Amino acid sequence: MVELSPSRLHGSLSAPVLGSIGFLNEVMGRFPEAISFAPGAPHPETLPDPQMQHYTDRFLEHLGAKGFAPERARRMLFEYGPSRGIINDVVSEALWRDHRIGCAAEELVITVGAQEAMLLVLRALFASADDVLAVTNPCFVGITGAARLLDLDVVPVHETAQGIDLDGLARACRTARRDGRAIRALYVAPDFSNPGGGRMSLDCRHRLLELADQEDFLVLEDNAYGFTAGAGTELPALKALDTQRRVIHIGTFAKVAFPGARVGYVVADQQVLSEGGGTRPLAAELATLKTMVTVNTSPLPQAVIAGMLLEHGGSLVELSRHKAALYQRNLSTLTDALDRHLGGGAALPGIRWNRPEGGFFVRVHLPVRADARLLEVSAAKYGVLWTPMDQFYLDGAGDTQIRLSCSYLDPGRIEEGVRRLTAFLTKEIRA
Structure with missing residues (x-):
């Protein structure tokens, strides 16, 4: 039986950037009940009638x-x-x-x-x-x-x-x-x-x-x-x-x-x-x-x-007018919930986030390394998922940042997700 050595395959197959999406899908599969701020996918409500x-x-x-x-x-x-x-x-x-x-x-x-x-x-x-x-x-x-x-x-x-x-x-x-x-x-x-x-x-x-x-x-x-x-x-x-x-x-x-x-x-x-x-x-x-x-x-x-x-x-x-309004609503819901629950970082020093005017994503800075281990804790104990930002940087600068996507969730789930995220940050980062 033929066994292939990784050294004889293209180096991109072992590149972290190619495994980033698969990693998130694997985590989401293991914690299906968690509220996920990970996928940057369009909201299901925006999908057309299946009769094409x-x-x-x-x-x-x-x-x-x-x-x-x-x-x-x-x-x-x-x-x-x-x-x-x-x-x-x-x-x-x-x-x-x-x-x-x-x-x-x-x-x-x-x-x-x-x-x-x-x-x-x-x-x-x-x-x-x-x-x-x-x-x-x-x-x-x-x-x-x-x-x-x-x-x-x-x-x-x-x-x-x-x-x-x-x-x-x-x-x-x-x-x-x-x-x-x-x-x-x-x-x-x-x-x-x-x-x-x-x-x-x-x-x-x-x-x-x-x-x-x-x-x-x-x-x-x-x-x-x-x-x-x-x-x-x-x-x-x-x-x-x-x-x-x-x-x-x-x-x-x-x-x-x-x-x-x-x-x-x-x-x-x-x-x-x-x-x-x-x-x-x-x-x-x-x-x-x-x-x-x-x-x-x-x-x-x-x-x-x-x-x-x-x-x-x-x-x-x-074509996109209704979708644009939905994503504007979701983005406002997410940033407003972060303001209310995390108090602008006053309750948890070192935590801050940006306020984009559009798009799907908010970037949150933490005072600790946001790695796979921390994500595992967040998913298993608090039921909330997010994306580590280090995979998006070429120089390692994003290892204390996370990305939150608001596109796939309804406002109620966004609100509950931020509550869970707040509990996670309050208890785990202070610990």
Whole structure:
């Protein structure tokens, strides 16, 4: 019988970042009665009716209006389809209508969630061992995990309350250049990042794009949580401010529609030179890579997503309006409960938390190490789960922080969960 040595397998298989989600799922499985602030999943109330025929019919009507014969349109839902996607025009129009992100359908690729978009973009951009990926610190494990799979070097840049530390990013560029290397791209989630919850100010957005021009790097913008901004507090996406095609914009329908569809997208309008002197968009190169990864994104979920958009006037904002209000309610419930039960940290010195204006997550600082042992105590004795923050940091800076997600719970469960968390912190940390 063949036995495989770990030393002969890719090193990413033993990387902590790849095991972080599995670890949380294992803990949740062992304590099913615990209130869990761990998953950043959409609330069950936001999931659509399981009868999806209405949405696919709506998309077929759209194809008919574009001149597709009924049989040809129907077959599009059941055949492989083009690797770049079949709903590009609907998504492109929605991005312009709601966010003033201008892109042609051919400058867009419909992907298997945002995760595939990240993997494709990293694979396309990083051609040399001298290329470095910069990320915010703390950072979403999806991008750092994808970089680990591709053996890319990653440098962390601190995230401030106003967004990424631009001085720190400039220093990282200088350091890389001194070492004969270059920051090829920066990953950033400017609106309510996972896990930090930070939001980039408008001034920081403009200055980041200026720095990208000066230092010649691309910006990978993750826009998963921008829709949760309160009415009247919206800020333009980096891509909407991008006049030099520096920004590659990555989005997902997991939160604004439903996660089981596994449909995301990437706007990549950068022009790639060909040997004959012409150009084609980077999106075309990503679509070529996609043929060797997933071949295409399943047409049926694409049709459902497009139908949902069309049902809401072709608008991402209208599609997500109810969900945004629910998440704003949950976030306020969580931060208000922390204020009431933990008293702003007065009762328990050394405990503090941020107050994001949107998104799914609140970050809590503790005066002790928040590790797997402490999580085990919290789950077993007090019936409350949370996420240790150390997995999101590249420099070990988050070992005394926890992440609380408010997205999956009802207000009553959030309130009870904070009561349990307070009891846990009061008794275990003081002990």
